Amino acid sequence: MDFTLSDEQLALQQSVRKFAQQELPDIARQIEESDEPASIELRRRFGELGYLGVNLDEQYGGAGMSHLDAVIVLEEIAKISIAVAFPVFESCFGPSLAIAHFGSDEMRSRILPRVCAGEIVVAVSMSEPNAGSALTDLSTQARVESNRVVLNGSKRWCSGAGHSEAYIVYCRMDDIPGAKGIGAVLVDKDSAGFSFGKRDHHMGFRGVASADMYFDNVEVPLQNVLVAAGGFGKLMDAFDLERCGNTTMSLAVAQSAFDYVLEYCQVRQQFGKSLIDFQAVQLQIAEMKMKLEASRLLLYRAVVNAEKGLPSIAESSVAKCFANEAAREVTGKAMQLMGGYGYSKEFPLEQKLRDAWGWGIAGGAIDIQKVNIAASLVGRRFNQRAK
Numbered sequence: 225m226d227f228t229l230s231d232e233q234l235a236l237q238q239s240v241r242k243f244a245q246q247e248l249p250d251i252a253r254q255i256e257e258s259d260e261p262a263s264i265e266l267r268r269r270f271g272e273l274g275y276l277g278v279n280l281d282e283q284y285g286g287a288g289m290s291h292l293d294a295v296i297v298l299e300e301i302a303k304i305s306i307a308v309a310f311p312v313f314e315s316c317f318g319p320s321l322a323i324a325h326f327g328s329d330e331m332r333s334r335i336l337p338r339v340c341a342g343e344i345v346v347a348v349s350m351s352e353p354n355a356g357s358a359l360t361d362l363s364t365q366a367r368v369e370s371n372r373v374v375l376n377g378s379k380r381w382c383s384g385a386g387h388s389e390a391y392i393v394y395c396r397m398d399d400i401p402g403a404k405g406i407g408a409v410l411v412d413k414d415s416a417g418f419s420f421g422k423r424d425h426h427m428g429f430r431g432v433a434s435a436d437m438y439f440d441n442v443e444v445p446l447q448n449v450l451v452a453a454g455g456f457g458k459l460m461d462a463f464d465l466e467r468c469g470n471t472t473m474s475l476a477v478a479q480s481a482f483d484y485v486l487e488y489c490q491v492r493q494q495f496g497k498s499l500i501d502f503q504a505v506q507l508q509i510a511e512m513k514m515k516l517e518a519s520r521l522l523l524y525r526a527v528v529n530a531e532k533g534l535p536s537i538a539e540s541s542v543a544k545c546f547a548n549e550a551a552r553e554v555t556g557k558a559m560q561l562m563g564g565y566g567y568s569k570e571f572p573l574e575q576k577l578r579d580a581w582g583w584g585i586a587g588g589a590i591d592i593q594k595v596n597i598a599a600s601l602v603g604r605r606f607n608q609r610a611k
C-alpha cells in the first residue's frame with residue numbers, strides 16, 4: 225500500500241492552499257459575522273479555478289479527477305472555514321454526485337455544468353420534523369400524475385435551504401411504507417408552492433443557510449425524478465460518498481485548529497517557558513496528531529477504494545464516525561490549550577469547536593453510524609423498530 229500523494233496531488237494541494245490562504249480569510253470572516261452564505265461571485269471564482277465538481281466528468285463541466293483529488297481541494301478550502309467551502313462540498317460530495325451516478329443523461333446535462341460553473345448549488349433535503357435518524361418514516365409525498373410530479377409536505381434542517389437554487393428532495397412516491405416507497409425528486413427553488421420558514425441559527429455552521437421547507441402542491445416535470453420509489457438503496461449508496469465529504473470537513477476543521485494551536489504553544493510563554501515545553505502539553509499535542517492521522521488514513525482508504533464509483537457503507541461510516549469524534553476532541557483540546565484566548569471570539573478556535581460539533585449530527589448522528597458499522601460486521605441490518 226502506498227500512502228503518499230503523487231507529485232500532481234502535492235502540486236494541487238499547494239496551489240489550492242495558496243489560493244485559500246490568500247483570498248479566503250477575509251471572505252470567511254465576513255460570512256461568519258453576517259451569517260450570510262457564500263456569494264455567487266465566490267462560487268463562480270471556484271468554478272473558474274476548477275474547484276467545483278473536481279470528481280465529476282469533464283463532459284459535464286467537472287475536472288474528471290478522483291475523489292481523493294476532491295478531498296485534497298475541499299480540505300484546503302475548509303481549513304479556512306466550512307462556510308466558504310460549502311459550495312465545494314456540495315459539488316464534490318453532495319447530491320450532484322447522486323445526479324452523476326443515478327440521474328438521466330438529460331438531468332446530468334441540464335444540472336451538472338451549472339453546478340461546476342458555480343451558477344447553482346444543489347442541496348439535499350431528507351430530514352423532516354418527525355423523520356431524522358428514522359429517515360424511512362419520512363412523509364413528504366410526491367404523486368406522479370402523467371407527465372408531472374406533485375409534492376406535498378415539509379422538510380427540516382436542509383443545509384442551503386432558501387439559498388440554494390435547487391434541491392434533491394427525498395419523498396414518498398408510493399403508498400408502500402418504509403424505505404421501499406421512497407424516491408427523490410429535483411425541485412427548483414422558484415417552483416410555485418415551494419416556500420421556506422424562518423432562518424434557523426445553529427451553534428456553528430454560520431453562513432450555511434437552514435430553514436424549514438414547505439411543499440404545497442408543488443409541480444415539477446416528470447424528468448425531475450432522480451430515482452423512483454424503490455430507489456432508496458441508490459440514494460444511500462450516493463450518501464456513502466457524502467459521508468466522505470462530511471469526513472473531509474471534520475478533518476479540515478480539526479487540522480486547522482491543530483495547526484493554529486501547535487504554533488501558539490511554541491510562542492505563548494508561561495512560567496518563563498513556552499507551553500510546548502510542558503510535558504502535559506506535549507501529550508495533548510501528540511494525542512491530537514494521532515487522531516488527525518487516523519482520520520486522514522480512514523478517509524483516504526474510503527475514497528481510494530471507491531475509485532470512480534461510490535465508497536462502501538462500512539468504510540465511509542467508519543471514516544465519518546471517527547473523524548466526527550476526533551474533530552470534537554481535537555478542537556476542544558486546541559481551545560483549552562489557548563486558555564482564555566481559545567474561548568475569545570478574537571481568535572479562531574471557538575468557531576472551530578462550534579463548527580466541528582455539527583458534523584457529528586449532519587449526515588447521520590454518530591451513534592447511527594456506529595449501528596451501521598456493527599451491521600456491516602455481521603452482514604445484516606438491525607431493526608431499530610423491533611420492540
Ligand SMILES: Cc1cc2nc3c(=O)[nH]c(=O)nc-3n(C[C@H](O)[C@H](O)[C@H](O)COP(=O)(O)OP(=O)(O)OC[C@H]3O[C@@H](n4cnc5c(N)ncnc54)[C@H](O)[C@@H]3O)c2cc1C
Nearest residue numbers: 348349350351356357381382383582585586587589591608
Ligand atoms: C449542521 C446540520 C446540518 C444538516 N444538514 C442537513 C441537510 O443538508 N439535509 C438534511 O436532510 N438534513 C440535514 N441535517 C439533519 C440531520 O441529518 C439530522 O439532524 C440527523 O439525521 C439526526 O436527526 P434528528 O435531528 O431528528 O435527531 P433524532 O433522530 O431525534 O436523534 C437524536 C439522537 O438520538 C440518538 N438516536 C436516535 N435513534 C437512534 C438509534 N436507533 N440508535 C442509537 N441512537 C439513536 C442519536 O444519538 C441522535 O443523535 C443537518 C443537521 C445539522 C445539525
